Amino acid sequence: MKKLIRSFSYAFKGLAHATKTQLNFRVHLVVSLLACFLGYALHISMGEWMWIVACIAIVLMAELFNTALEFLVDLVSPEYNELAGHVKDIAAGAVVIAALFAVIEGLIIFLPKILALINAA
Numbered sequence: 001m002k003k004l005i006r007s008f009s010y011a012f013k014g015l016a017h018a019t020k021t022q023l024n025f026r027v028h029l030v031v032s033l034l035a036c037f038l039g040y041a042l043h044i045s046m047g048e049w050m051w052i053v054a055c056i057a058i059v060l061m062a063e064l065f066n067t068a069l070e071f072l073v074d075l076v077s078p079e080y081n082e083l084a085g086h087v088k089d090i091a092a093g094a095v096v097i098a099a100l101f102a103v104i105e106g107l108i109i110f111l112p113k114i115l116a117l118i119n120a121a
């Protein structure tokens with residue numbers, strides 16, 4: 001049990017470090033909170049909440065893996081190395097894919113509801 005609690009404390013230490021040092025991670029957190037606020041305000045369905053929560057988790061996880069890879073690359077290859085550059089670029093590409101997926105899901109879920117509100121006004 002003690003070991004489990006220690007593992008969680010290390011994980012939260014990692015989350016705190018990413019939040020403190022990575023602007024992009026903080027931006028993703030703010031956008032995630034905005035999506036939750038919008039979901040609450042627009043009374044989205046349980047199924048739609050599941051997509052929103054999944055998108056938030058995918059984007060935050062992608063950003064955390066990207067950050068971890070950046071740290072690792074800086075550790076093992078502080079000097080210029082073409083391969084090190086590719087590792088960082090590909091990890092950043094994964095974040096872009098996750099973020100695009102989340103934007104598309106957000107548009108599918110929120111846009112019709114926002115347009116209906118505008119039309120009703």
Ligand SMILES: Nc1ncnc2c1ncn2[C@@H]1O[C@H](COP(=O)(O)OP(=O)(O)OP(=O)(O)O)[C@@H](O)[C@H]1O
Binds near residue numbers: 077092
């Ligand atoms: N050691 C390296 N060797 C070769 N190219 C590198 C190296 N480090 C960074 N690069 C190139 O520079 C780009 C930017 O790297 P950097 O470490 O500044 O990451 P970043 O995406 O700006 O992340 P952040 O701003 O979140 O720290 C990389 O995507 C890569 O193309």
